[in-house]
Amino acid sequence: MQDAHLSCLSPTKWSSVSSADSTEKSASGAGTRNRPFQFCLRQALRMKAAGILTLIGCLVIGAESKIYTRCKLAKIFSRAGLDNYWGFSLGNWICMAYYESGYNTTAQTVLDDGSIDYGIFQINSFAWCRRGKLKENNHCHVACSALITDDLTDAILCAKKIVKETQGMNYWQGWKKHCEGRDLSDWKKDCEVS
Structure with a gap:
């Protein structure tokens, strides 16, 4: 809650x-x-x-606050090398970002354990980023505040690390519930990306 x-x-x-x-x-x-x-x-x-x-x-x-459009994110994600990163199509990334944050760069969700999910990918403070002086794991070696800016570089690098270290996109519940195993080709439709 x-x-x-x-x-x-x-x-x-x-x-x-x-x-x-x-x-x-x-x-x-x-x-x-x-x-x-x-x-x-x-x-x-x-x-x-x-x-x-x-x-x-x-x-x-x-x-x-910045809320990206689907096609703008498709272009950013494509340029950042997310298309087919660890075998996940661009559609997976766009779908996941939509269901995690609604493409909102400043989205924050406080969880029951006191940790916070940050940014467009809803990356958790307990394991992946640093909030102030709290003793958290910070596997991405990044301040949580860097994950809620319009510059998606740190968020994308951290998301790549999550996929690599957890062996997939199962980290994101929005992806598991709405994107996994589905035809995601429409997520990049009309977006001028290959």
Whole structure:
């Protein structure tokens, strides 16, 4: 279960925003581009003690959040050598990223054990990245904060390491549930990648 003050940071919460909310315009004229920010702001105003933390999180999201399109990710992943990496087609990577984060670079999920899944691939802090001074395994030798930026280099390198060290993509539950063993050719359809 996610902490209450981080719940609006999950892209799954954004899909619960009603269609009326998703089309409303702010005073600045920003439309759906700021939908996650607007949703988080409403969440913060509804809360008391955790409201301040939620508001701070919303401000960070509003300033730095990037949600890629499927085809933009296909191009980035292809250039990074993910197509057929360890035998996994580009479709596997695009499908997995969609079901893990909704292509959101700043997605964070707090898990019951206190660890956090970070970024577009939802890479876990307990084993793969470093959060502050906590004694975590950090197999990717990277700060967790580097996994939630628009520059996907560290996230891709870490995801490759996960696939190599765990012998596949079974690490990602979203991939196992929605992508494994399926025809994934449509995930790169019309994306101008080979």
